Amino acid sequence: MHIADVAVFLFVVVIIVVSLLSNVVVVICFLYNPEIRKQVPGLFILNLTFCNLFLTVSTMPLTLVGVINQGNPGSGGFCQTVGFLDTFLTTNSMLSMGALSIDRWVAVVFPLSYHSRIRHRDAVIALAYTWLHSLSFSTVATCLSWVGYHHLYASCTLCNVRASDTKTQFIIYTVVLHSLTFLMTLIVLCVTYLKVLKVARFHCKRIDVITMQTVLLLVDIHPSVRQRCLDEQRQRRQRATKKISTFIGTFVVCFAPYVITRIVELSTPGHISPHWGVLSKCLAYSKAACDPFVYSLLRNQYRKTCSDLANKILKRSSFNSSVRRVENGRATDTSNTNPTQ
Numbered sequence: 580m581h582i583a584d585v586a587v588f589l590f591v592v593v594i595i596v597v598s599l600l601s602n603v604v605v606v607i608c609f610l611y612n613p614e615i616r617k618q619v620p621g622l623f624i625l626n627l628t629f630c631n632l633f634l635t636v637s638t639m640p641l642t643l644v645g646v647i648n649q650g651n652p653g654s655g656g657f658c659q660t661v662g663f664l665d666t667f668l669t670t671n672s673m674l675s676m677g678a679l680s681i682d683r684w685v686a687v688v689f690p691l692s693y694h695s696r697i698r699h700r701d702a703v704i705a706l707a708y709t710w711l712h713s714l715s716f717s718t719v720a721t722c723l724s725w726v727g728y729h730h731l732y733a734s735c736t737l738c739n740v741r742a743s744d745t746k747t748q749f750i751i752y753t754v755v756l757h758s759l760t761f762l763m764t765l766i767v768l769c770v771t772y773l774k775v776l777k778v779a780r781f782h783c784k785r786i787d788v789i790t791m792q793t794v795l796l797l798v799d800i801h802p803s804v805r806q807r808c809l810d811e812q813r814q815r816r817q818r819a820t821k822k823i824s825t826f827i828g829t830f831v832v833c834f835a836p837y838v839i840t841r842i843v844e845l846s847t848p849g850h851i852s853p854h855w856g857v858l859s860k861c862l863a864y865s866k867a868a869c870d871p872f873v874y875s876l877l878r879n880q881y882r883k884t885c886s887d888l889a890n891k892i893l894k895r896s897s898f899n900s901s902v903r904r905v906e907n908g909r910a911t912d913t914s915n916t917n918p919t920q
Contacts (some may be wrong), residue, residue, distance in 0.1 A: 583854045588643060590861050605624065605876065611884060620682050620683075622703070627679070628870075628875075638661055642864070666726065666737060675706075678702075682697055683772070687778050733857045833862050836862050
């Protein structure tokens with residue numbers, strides 16, 4: 580194996596391990612905490628989590644096999660099924676991110692009317708659209724036999740070689756697919772999160788004005804307290820920007836190279852390095868490992884749930900170990916009191 584193939588192999592292994600562990604933790608938190616289950620965004624996060632899990636166990640291992648064997652990891656029918664799942668799950672996960680951004684926009688811009696605007700019924704309708712949208716594109720590609728093993732990406736996915744007889748239709752399909760998934764979701768993310776950032780900065784300015792007025796009024800305030808107030812003021816300004824940059828940045832960094840490679844491949848097939856093709860596919864896979872941290876595990880509610888679960892497990896294990904020590908002590912005392920034969 581080439582050293583680049585070894586690096587890609589290790590990269591995919593790390594993605595699979597991190598994605599499995601982190602997404603399973605999100606599901607456990609969802610099942611354990613009733614407050615998370617009551618929230619509307621929890622449905623979008625759960626849908627996104629299951630898409631990432633199925634993507635991790637269905638398509639990523641075959642990419643590992645493709646990188647090692649440098650060839651088709653299975654039969655034609657099996658690879659077509661995996662290619663169908665790859666298109667469906669990737670499209671569904673992108674649309675779920677767009678739905679989450681719309682939910683956050685409504686929650687921040689219309690906080691008083693959020694619960695009347697976004698209900699569980701509305702979330703179910705949005706999820707039904709994401710499923711219908713994803714199923715339509717993946718079904719069309721499968722019925723026209725446009726999915727199979729693609730050597731450029733070492734995975735079972737959309738394959739332009741299988742569409743040699745219908746090249747024009749495949750080009751139109753690919754452009755429409757990425758326009759209505761990646762590009763549409765990116766526009767929704769930018770519009771909604773930038774509006775959220777605008778509102779957050781407005782509230783920060785109001786808080787800063789009140790903070791500075793309080794600091795100026797308190798003449799005898801200690802310099803360390805004043806400095807702490809200024810530091811918190813600076814952190815408030817940066818917090819919203821960091822979060823918005825993370826939401827949009829991870830989406831662009833993970834998906835943009837793969838989508839651009841797909842579009843370039845339509846006009847110049849055979850001129851793209853296989854190593855770059857596999858790397859772009861791996862970057863798209865890495866979004867499945869990033870999403871649990873971006874949307875769930877770094878939030879206070881999920882962190883508190885994980886902490887409660889860890890404490891519960893540790894207390895139970897410490898209780899079991901103490902019970903064993905007591906039982907062992909009793910057994911030792913009993914053996915010492917009995918006379919030896």
